[in-house]
Amino acid sequence: MRRSAAEHETTEIAFVRRTPLAPQPPPKTMTGALGWLRANLLSTPLNVALTVGVALLLAFAVPELVRFLIVDAVWTGEGRDACLESVQHREIGACWPFIWERLPYFIYGSYPIPERWRVDLFFAMLAVAIAWLMWLDAPRRDLGVFYAFVVLPICAYVLLHGVAAFGLPVVDTVLWGGVLVTLVVASVGIACSLPLGIMLALGRRSRMPAVRLLSTVFIEFVRGVPLITVLFMASVMLPLFVPQYLEPDKLLRALIGIALFASAYMAEVVRAGLQAIPRGQYEGAMAIGLRYWAMMRLVILPQALRITIPNIVNTYIGLFKDTTLVFIVGIFDFLRTIEVARIDPKWATPVTSTTGYAVAAIFYLVFCYGMSRYSRAVEARLAAGESR
Amino acid sequence: MMPEDHAASSRPGRPSRLATGVAIEIVGLNKWYGDFHVLRDINLKVMSGERIVICGPSGSGKSTMIRCINRLEEHQSGRIVVDGVELTDDVRKIDEIRRDVGMVFQHFNLFPHLTVMENCTLAPIWVRKMPKREAEDIALHYLKRVKIPEQAHKYPGQLSGGQQQRVAIARALCMNPKIMLFDEPTSALDPEMVKEVLDTMVELAEDGMTMLVVTHEMGFARQVADRIVFMDEGQIIETNVPEEFFAHPRHERTRLFLGQILR
Numbered sequence: 115m116r117r118s119a120a121e122h123e124t125t126e127i128a129f130v131r132r133t134p135l136a137p138q139p140p141p142k143t144m145t146g147a148l149g150w151l152r153a154n155l156l157s158t159p160l161n162v163a164l165t166v167g168v169a170l171l172l173a174f175a176v177p178e179l180v181r182f183l184i185v186d187a188v189w190t191g192e193g194r195d196a197c198l199e200s201v202q203h204r205e206i207g208a209c210w211p212f213i214w215e216r217l218p219y220f221i222y223g224s225y226p227i228p229e230r231w232r233v234d235l236f237f238a239m240l241a242v243a244i245a246w247l248m249w250l251d252a253p254r255r256d257l258g259v260f261y262a263f264v265v266l267p268i269c270a271y272v273l274l275h276g277v278a279a280f281g282l283p284v285v286d287t288v289l290w291g292g293v294l295v296t297l298v299v300a301s302v303g304i305a306c307s308l309p310l311g312i313m314l315a316l317g318r319r320s321r322m323p324a325v326r327l328l329s330t331v332f333i334e335f336v337r338g339v340p341l342i343t344v345l346f347m348a349s350v351m352l353p354l355f356v357p358q359y360l361e362p363d364k365l366l367r368a369l370i371g372i373a374l375f376a377s378a379y380m381a382e383v384v385r386a387g388l389q390a391i392p393r394g395q396y397e398g399a400m401a402i403g404l405r406y407w408a409m410m411r412l413v414i415l416p417q418a419l420r421i422t423i424p425n426i427v428n429t430y431i432g433l434f435k436d437t438t439l440v441f442i443v444g445i446f447d448f449l450r451t452i453e454v455a456r457i458d459p460k461w462a463t464p465v466t467s468t469t470g471y472a473v474a475a476i477f478y479l480v481f482c483y484g485m486s487r488y489s490r491a492v493e494a495r496l497a498a499g500e501s502r
Numbered sequence: 503m504m505p506e507d508h509a510a511s512s513r514p515g516r517p518s519r520l521a522t523g524v525a526i527e528i529v530g531l532n533k534w535y536g537d538f539h540v541l542r543d544i545n546l547k548v549m550s551g552e553r554i555v556i557c558g559p560s561g562s563g564k565s566t567m568i569r570c571i572n573r574l575e576e577h578q579s580g581r582i583v584v585d586g587v588e589l590t591d592d593v594r595k596i597d598e599i600r601r602d603v604g605m606v607f608q609h610f611n612l613f614p615h616l617t618v619m620e621n622c623t624l625a626p627i628w629v630r631k632m633p634k635r636e637a638e639d640i641a642l643h644y645l646k647r648v649k650i651p652e653q654a655h656k657y658p659g660q661l662s663g664g665q666q667q668r669v670a671i672a673r674a675l676c677m678n679p680k681i682m683l684f685d686e687p688t689s690a691l692d693p694e695m696v697k698e699v700l701d702t703m704v705e706l707a708e709d710g711m712t713m714l715v716v717t718h719e720m721g722f723a724r725q726v727a728d729r730i731v732f733m734d735e736g737q738i739i740e741t742n743v744p745e746e747f748f749a750h751p752r753h754e755r756t757r758l759f760l761g762q763i764l765r
Contacts, residue, residue, distance in 0.1 A: 397574050398611030402625035402677060403600040405593075412624060416615050 182207040183472065197463040208469040212461040219455060220473075223291015223446045232273045232282065233294050239266055239273075240297065248488060250495065263305065274298070287365035291446035293477075295365070299372060299437040299447065300481075304430055306373035311380025316410065318385055329381070336378035341439055344371045349443040368440045376433045383425040387418030420496055427489035431482045449474050524583075525550045525681055525712045526571060531580035533566060533736075540566050541577070542736040550680070553713045555723040555744075558733035559759060564716040567733070568683045571714070572603045585680055601629060604674030608686040610666045612658040618645070618669050619654040622676045630677065637676070644672040648702050664695030668702055675706075682706065684715040720764060724748065732756050 143149055155165045186207030188197045195201045197209035213220075222230050243266050246258035274290070276282040290298070317329030336344070348371035349364060356362075362370075391414055399409040419426070441450040455461070456470040524547060531544035540563050548554055556564045569575040570582060573589055573596045582589040584599045612621050622641035626632040632640075645651040648668035650661075658666050667687055674682060684703065688696045700722050707713055707726045717723065723730055723744055730747040732740045732755075740753045748764075751757045 394607060394609050394611040395613065398607065398613065400574060401572055401600060401603075401605040401607075401611075402673065403597060403629040404625060405597065408628050412628060413613050417613075420615065 182468075194459075194461050194463050194466075197461070197465055199464070206463075206465055208472060209461070209463060209465045210469070212455075212466055212469060213473055215461075216451075216455045216458075219292060220448060220451050221293045223294060223451055224289040225285060225291065225294065226289065229276075229283065229285055232276070232285075236270055236273050236294075237297070239269060240301065250492070270298070287363050290365065292451040293448050295440070295445060296437050296448040298365075299369060299440060299445075300434045302369045303372045303376045303433045303437065307376035307380045307429070307433065308384075308426065310373065310377035311384050312415065314377060314381035315384035315388060318381065319388060333378045333381050336375055337382070341372070341375050341436055342442060344375050345439060345443050347371070364443065365445055368443055368445055372433070372437065372440070376429065376436075379429050379432075380426070383422050383429055384418065386425065387420075387422035388414065390421055391418050420493075423489050423493050423496075427485055431485055434481055434485070435478060448477060523550045524548070525552065525585060526714070527581070527583040528567075528571075529581045529583075531567070531570065531577050531582060533563075533570065533575065533577045540736050541570070544580070544738060546731065546738065546741075548681075548712065548714065550712055551710045553707050553711075553726050553728045554715065554731055555727040555729075556714065556716045556731045556733060557718060557720075557723065557759075558739075562733040563736040564733050565685050568605075568685060568714050568716055571681075571683060572600050572605055574605075601677060602679055603681045603683060604677060604679035605683045606667070606670050606674055606685065606687045608689050610658070610663075610670045610690075612666055612670055612673070614658050617655050617657055618650070618661070621658065621669060622673045625673070625677050640678075641672070641676050644675045645669070647675070647705070648672045649698075662695060663691045664698045667691065667695075667699045671699075671702055671706070681712045681714070684713065684717065686716050686718070688717065688719055718763060720748070732759065734759070 143152060156162050184207070186205045187210055188202075188206060188208070189210050191197060191209075191211040196211055197206055199206045218227075218230075222233055225233055243258070243262040246252050246255070247262055252258060272280060272282065274285070274294075275287070276284040278284060314329045314333055317325045318333060320326045320329070345368055348367040352362075352367060395413055395417065396409065399413040404412065438447055438449040440447050441453070446454070452470040452474050456467045526546070526548040528544050528546040531541055532539070533541040544567055546554075546567075556568065558564050566575055570577050571584060571589075577589075585602055587595050587598055589595060589599060612618075613624070616624065619638060619641055622645065623634065623637040626637040626640060627634055630637075642651055642654065645654055648671055650665055650668055650672075653661055653665060653669070658669065661669065671687075687703065688699050691699060696719070700719060703713070703715070703722065704726055713726075715722070715727075727744050729741055730744055731738055732747070732751075732753075734755050740747070740751065740756045742752070747756075748760065751760055
């Protein structure tokens with residue numbers, strides 16, 4: 115007894131622990147559902163207010179959405195009468211028959227009906243490429259890169275544009291439209307902007323003055339001009355300088371415009387990542403004898419790109435949505451096909467436009483949120499691998 | 503006084519390593535950062551197998567000098583000849599020298615996105631064009647030598663500072679360098695990890711590696727160095743064998759410096 119009392123005597127200068135302390139479980143308020151609620155939703159008065167506010171907003175918006183999209187929606191019908199309140203004598207929500215009927219137009223645009231299997235095949239090949247590249251444990255990812263960046267573009271050109279010699283009649287890009295155009299423009303933009311952006315970023319940090327100047331001028335010029343202007347210039351001004359027979363296809367011009375535009379933004383994103391890499395990494399790489407390109411490819415870029423994943427995906431999401439701007443040069447992307455269809459007199463009702471826009475919103479949301487989630491997953495995985 | 507161009511003196515109790523060749527020759531080296539004259543007329547000749555410890559107050563140009571040897575820093579005048587190759591703007595010569603000169607940094611500079619094994623095999627595979635299997639065998643050999651083969655598949659961030667520095671030593675050795683440069687290899691370590699790194703370096707020295715070590719570890723200098731080079735304000739102030747250097751420092755600034763670090 116006396117010894118134990120002495121052990122806890124705080125005024126005593128010397129102390130020796132005689133009984134080791136075993137770790138205790140944390141208090142109940144830190145764990146389980148209650149702990150989660152406290153930590154995430156109700157931690158401060160401001161947080162409580164925000165939680166209540168968001169809950170009210172959801173309580174208002176979600177039932178309305180469900181009512182419009184599902185409960186009051188019209189599911190079948192043969193024309194505008196099916197979706198007219200004055201005919202049906204009930205509350206009318208979304209007009210789904212309109213979507214069902216025009217769906218092929220939303221997907222293929224005016225692509226000739228007998229040739230649409232070619233587009234389907236392209237979609238399947240694109241899906242394979244995306245899955246192969248996005249699945250980080252996929253077998254032979256090197257082959258996947260080759261497939262996505264060499265095989266797919268060639269096949270896509272042969273399939274979509276057509277080569278008469280292969281028995282595939284040429285389909286002018288004027289007829290392309292809908293999801294097809296949106297996916298073609300977005301994937302070309304996404305696939306080109308990162309490599310181009312990396313080259314521009316390296317160029318801007320180059321020790322060679324000419325390379326640095328050219329890269330900087332390009333980046334600053336493109337960033338200083340709205341995308342709409344780039345597209346207008348590509349479609350209106352280019353023909354003034356290039357002879358008729360050399361004049362590239364309208365869609366191709368828009369593709370180049372968007373790819374260059376996105377790469378200027380990507381360059382700045384990548385440059386930020388390059389600047390975040392400590393000097394010691396460059397020195398370590400140089401000291402073991404790596405040359406410039408090997409150092410960049412093996413040491414610097416893997417780290418720089420990893421820390422910029424959120425920004426890269428941010429740029430991609432912006433790019434995906436910016437593809438809708440191609441409509442101003444007369445290209446019928448997905449949103450434009452909905453725009454065209456919604457004013458079709460056959461389906462003219464008060465809910466047609468809302469239904470069309472709802473579908474467009476869902477389409478873009480699915481793709482953009484998908485990219486966002488995927489990037490979060492990749493980040494988490496890379497962070498777990500290194501556990502820094 | 504001018505630094506003497508003397509070869510490794512054979513010291514008692516050590517295998518005599520008579521001049522088998524000049525590893526590094528620095529003649530009249532000058533370097534400026536803008537207007538600041540960081541290295542002033544440096545002359546130093548290092549023989550193969552010689553161990554040189556470079557010390558001096560911070561900002562004296564020690565690190566800058568050894569970083570000039572593998573061209574992490576450019577010099578503006580003077581000659582640096584490493585293993586018979588003169589360092590110029592010629593990229594091929596820089597590459598050649600970097601292949602033969604290993605370097606260990608204060609902050610390790612391991613590549614955090616690669617495992618220990620990948621850190622060690624990167625240069626052999628990409629610079630020496632060695633098959634992966636062979637590079638891994640060599641890496642494992644050196645990781646055993648620095649006593650951490652079991653960490654080969656971890657990432658640098660999962661290791662302690664001392665372990666990371668030993669990996670960095672192994673990584674440099676995997677290129678089979680003729681010369682090793684150490685830039686304050688223990689300065690960023692927690693005190694209890696300094697010894698494991700110094701022990702590794704002592705072993706390396708005993709195997710006859712040509713070493714240039716910038717360090718404040720005077721115990722290491724005493725034990726290992728053939729010569730100590732004392733620098734201040736970008737100049738070599740005094741060079742001598744350790745016994746003489748510590749017992750009879752000849753220059754006023756050397757005495758002052760030793761008085762400050764040897765309490």
